[in-house]
Amino acid sequence: xxxxxxxxxxxxxxxxxxxxxxxxxxxFRGYLNPYIYIMFILLLPFETPDWFIxxxxxxxxxxxxxxxxxxxxxxxxxxxxxFCRPGVLRFISSTRDYEQGMTPSIRDLGISWFLKYSxxxxxxxxxxxxxxEVFSFHxxxxxxxxVIISTIFTVIFIVIGQYLFYKKK
Amino acid sequence: MRQLFRFxxxxxxxxxxxxxxxxxxxxxxxxxxxxxxxxLNTANQLTGSIYxxxxxxxxxxxxxxxxxxxxxxxxxxxxxxxxxxxxITNKLFKVQDTTYKQQYQYVDAKVIxxxxxxxxxxxxxNKGFExxxxxxxxxxxxxxxxxxxxxxxxxxxxxxxxxxxEMKITAKxxxxxxLGTVVWEGGSYKTGTLLDIPSHVVIxxxxxxxxxxxxxxxxxxxxxxxxxxxKINQGDNTYKINITFFTDxxxxxxxxxxxxxxxxxxxxxxGVQHE
Numbered sequence: 185x186x187x188x189x190x191x192x193x194x195x196x197x198x199x200x201x202x203x204x205x206x207x208x209x210x211x212f213r214g215y216l217n218p219y220i221y222i223m224f225i226l227l228l229p230f231e232t233p234d235w236f237i238x239x240x241x242x243x244x245x246x247x248x249x250x251x252x253x254x255x256x257x258x259x260x261x262x263x264x265x266x267f268c269r270p271g272v273l274r275f276i277s278s279t280r281d282y283e284q285g286m287t288p289s290i291r292d293l294g295i296s297w298f299l300k301y302s303x304x305x306x307x308x309x310x311x312x313x314x315x316x317e318v319f320s321f322h323x324x325x326x327x328x329x330x331v332i333i334s335t336i337f338t339v340i341f342i343v344i345g346q347y348l349f350y351k352k353k
Numbered sequence: 354m355r356q357l358f359r360f361x362x363x364x365x366x367x368x369x370x371x372x373x374x375x376x377x378x379x380x381x382x383x384x385x386x387x388x389x390x391x392x393l394n395t396a397n398q399l400t401g402s403i404y405x406x407x408x409x410x411x412x413x414x415x416x417x418x419x420x421x422x423x424x425x426x427x428x429x430x431x432x433x434x435x436x437x438x439x440x441i442t443n444k445l446f447k448v449q450d451t452t453y454k455q456q457y458q459y460v461d462a463k464v465i466x467x468x469x470x471x472x473x474x475x476x477x478x479n480k481g482f483e484x485x486x487x488x489x490x491x492x493x494x495x496x497x498x499x500x501x502x503x504x505x506x507x508x509x510x511x512x513x514x515x516x517x518x519e520m521k522i523t524a525k526x527x528x529x530x531x532l533g534t535v536v537w538e539g540g541s542y543k544t545g546t547l548l549d550i551p552s553h554v555v556i557x558x559x560x561x562x563x564x565x566x567x568x569x570x571x572x573x574x575x576x577x578x579x580x581x582x583x584k585i586n587q588g589d590n591t592y593k594i595n596i597t598f599f600t601d602x603x604x605x606x607x608x609x610x611x612x613x614x615x616x617x618x619x620x621x622x623x624g625v626q627h628e
Contacts, residue, residue, distance in 0.1 A: 205407055208468060217470045234366045242373045249380070251400050252468070256380030263377055267370040316381065318472050318518075326539060327472075 204251035241266030261313035469542040497599035547594040
């Protein structure tokens with residue numbers, strides 16, 4: 185049990201640092217920003233209480249905001265997906281039963297399930313974040329394009345991250 | 354009362370969500386104005402010092418490029434030195450009876466964090482209030498324009514980069530002095546747009562665009578970019594001009610913060626004009 189807390193706390197810190205020190209520097213062609221820190225919210229175990237998901241989404245968003253001059257925007261977007269997560273999980277129920285100690289990851293539930301899950305969550309996050317950042321519908325389609333492209337990019341990064349750091353059972 | 358508590362408890366998840374979102378929006382509202390006199394939250398000491406130590410490591414990788422830029426700038430300054438000029442006519446002596454007074458001072462600073470991929474981009478520099486940096490000061494690099502200071506803490510400052518939707522720089526075409534406005538319309542961090550140049554002006558690809566000196570913050574003649582594409586807008590007799598920035602916002606390392614010593618006086622005269 186301790187192990188779960190420790191693993192998630194370490195992931196929390198590492199993902200924020202990875203986000204602000206490395207990934208914020210690789211935006212490609214001006215609109216590709218992967219936001220991999222939301223992987224933290226994606227991978228919280230199934231039995232995490234709802235309120236804890238919201239509070240920790242708030243904290244992880246706030247942590248990234250502190251560093252990237254976007255006070256409140258990452259926070260708003262990640263609290264929003266923290267709110268959506270239980271609903272999305274119900275919506276895309278897996279054929280496998282959720283067992284005690286499972287996490288919503290590739291290792292436990294397979295790649296196709298995880299892709300569905302992460303694309304929905306990442307898309308929701310990016311829509312909120314990018315429109316908050318621009319704060320107008322003035323450049324609606326340009327922003328929408330950035331949302332789509334960045335979503336693809338973020339999901340790719342998250343999947344690669346999963347394969348890199350998780351051993352097969 | 355108990356009913357109320359039961360109601361709140363039943364839907365606590367939703368209320369907690371609303372509460373946290375309200376916090377987030379309060380933060381957005383308080384911290385994301387474009388030009389404010391208050392200290393920017395981001396430029397605080399903690400994040401500043403983490404970026405600083407990160408930079409101390411990565412400095413070494415850029416040494417070569419930085420040296421090259423500094424050497425190039427030194428060469429330029431040497432070339433402008435009086436000793437580099439030879440009198441070519443000895444027949445006429447002109448007594449130049451002008452005394453100079455310094456208008457601009459430069460503070461060197463190092464970029465410790467920056468972004469180019471967002472619609473509104475900022476940089477953070479390692480100089481702050483204690484080093485004499487104030488809001489609205491111009492920031493330039495050895496090869497071109499960078500942005501304007503929009504938040505200052507004791508030892509760091511935040512700079513609104515030219516790559517920002519609220520940024521407008523009055524500029525002119527170097528060869529004929531026509532005035533226009535440089536903005537960034539998103540997309541590539543290498544290209545900006547020059548607006549308001551009337552269509553009768555003759556321009557060509559490769560023309561240099563520089564700051565006009567009409568703003569209170571930027572000295573005249575800071576290079577901005579070169580014309581890379583132009584066409585005449587149908588209907589309003591102005592050009593649509595794309596320019597390629599001289600400054601590579603991804604590789605910024607050392608920059609100068611410019612202090613205009615006459616700004617107060619100029620502001621006072623502006624006030625008179627508006628009365």
